[in-house]
Amino acid sequence: MIQIRKAGKKDYDGIWEIFESVIKTGDTYVFDPRTNKEALSKYWLAPHMKTYVAEEYGKLLGTYIIKPNQTGLGAHVANCSYMVHPNAQGKGIGKKLCEHSLENAKNLGFKAIQFNIVVSTNQAAVNLWKKYGFKIIGTIPKGFNHLTLGYVDAHIMYKEL
Amino acid sequence: MIQIRKAGKKDYDGIWEIFESVIKTGDTYVFDPRTNKEALSKYWLAPHMKTYVAEEYGKLLGTYIIKPNQTGLGAHVANCSYMVHPNAQGKGIGKKLCEHSLENAKNLGFKAIQFNIVVSTNQAAVNLWKKYGFKIIGTIPKGFNHLTLGYVDAHIMYKEL
Numbered sequence: 001m002i003q004i005r006k007a008g009k010k011d012y013d014g015i016w017e018i019f020e021s022v023i024k025t026g027d028t029y030v031f032d033p034r035t036n037k038e039a040l041s042k043y044w045l046a047p048h049m050k051t052y053v054a055e056e057y058g059k060l061l062g063t064y065i066i067k068p069n070q071t072g073l074g075a076h077v078a079n080c081s082y083m084v085h086p087n088a089q090g091k092g093i094g095k096k097l098c099e100h101s102l103e104n105a106k107n108l109g110f111k112a113i114q115f116n117i118v119v120s121t122n123q124a125a126v127n128l129w130k131k132y133g134f135k136i137i138g139t140i141p142k143g144f145n146h147l148t149l150g151y152v153d154a155h156i157m158y159k160e161l
Numbered sequence: 162m163i164q165i166r167k168a169g170k171k172d173y174d175g176i177w178e179i180f181e182s183v184i185k186t187g188d189t190y191v192f193d194p195r196t197n198k199e200a201l202s203k204y205w206l207a208p209h210m211k212t213y214v215a216e217e218y219g220k221l222l223g224t225y226i227i228k229p230n231q232t233g234l235g236a237h238v239a240n241c242s243y244m245v246h247p248n249a250q251g252k253g254i255g256k257k258l259c260e261h262s263l264e265n266a267k268n269l270g271f272k273a274i275q276f277n278i279v280v281s282t283n284q285a286a287v288n289l290w291k292k293y294g295f296k297i298i299g300t301i302p303k304g305f306n307h308l309t310l311g312y313v314d315a316h317i318m319y320k321e322l
Contacts, residue, residue, distance in 0.1 A: 138299015
């Protein structure tokens, strides 16, 4: 059974395994495909964010973070990022993480969730977020430097909670 | 004569004077109006940003920062923030800072500049950016918690260089 829970220090290696295998394709996330393990603490386990993991039989299969998208007077809008281990695709983990984050964001007092850079060519992600009520509120022309396609547009997506 | 130059450690107090008087109105910037002086280093003089000041006769009248808006595969788009001391309004300092930043961003190799949260009620700023070729590429519904008006929309503005 897949359980979603808050991440702790002991999860660092498991999260890194997901993170590394997800970013190396350079087609969905802004993180440099050559990011090293030490930098994970800054990108995925920083003090200003909350990190969660999806676990099954002691193995981490997915993870997400939630944080204020802006400081101060913009801090009522959350920002989330989700990753699923490539070997665990098709088990509905992305959906589970998304559902957990929507509930969680609301409980944490956020009024909305905003994604700042959804790669336009990542149609699976765009469709998933739309299914959960996210709308494209803007598009950054050539906002993402895709590893194989070069500069492609990136969407800003938003959902009021 | 107004000169724009890179900021150094000796400028901390002068920048803080601008920063403090600008954010206290809570109607244009996300920074919490109660931000303390120590936090300025994180918001305006952090290692991942470059900070500039507009100086006249040894007095700092304005400042701006430039940084990558995203890490890695989104780092070709810059993000800038500008502040002018309320007592120095009407001297064209905002325009000078904007012009300097456009030239500077290009020289630094950025392909575009993106503003993530331009308060929709700050019509002067919206008009200034439009004059310099920035387009509204998206609007965050109720994205800004205005100190007197409550939640108001915030624009995402973008200009290709």
